[in-house]
Amino acid sequence: MSAHPPRVIAVINQKGGVGKTTVAMNLAAGLARRGSTAVLDLDPQASATQWAAAGRQPYPATVRPWRADAAQHDLREEFRAFQYVVLDCPPAVDARAAHLALGVCDVALIPVLPSPVDLWASLRLPREIEEARERNPQLRACLLLNQIELRSALSAGMRDALAEFGVPVLRASLRRRAVYKNTALDGVSVYQMGSRGLSAVAEIEGIIEEVLAP
16 A cells, blocks of 8 residues: 555546547556556546456556545545556536546646647636636646647647646647557557557656656
């Protein structure tokens, strides 16, 4: 059992289809290389749970569904045996599960796709984060650019556009790669994809280094 409460990271965005589960599962696999890690599946669609069940071998992190009506102290006590806990949140910031996640997490990691629709959908984020800090003063939030295309002008302009939101944007980002889709189909992480996953592993490692930085 860990001597300290777990570090809790919520992967959250009120918009669906931004890659929350992909980020959460691969992030957890990378964290599991550093210490014991659990993924709590707060999404009613149970995508993370299905992902872990699809693999032929146990997933590198413990993955389990978790009810949204548990209290903040219950989560940290219940999962005290883990060093890291990743919350895979449903696509609605005003949902009870997401409300709980923002109240308990140390870091809110917010994936955003390089599209105007995703930019507009993120307009509520700064307000929601500030409201959450009234309950969780130590909350740190950061945006993650996901499915970036290097030759896309829209992708290139997203970092500047998001800078106006008042929520820091991670230097690390995730490119649009087929290997991320393949991991979900195979029930594995990019760390288990051999040479095909090396570039993706480097991206996930970059995110982890920033998220875990003091």
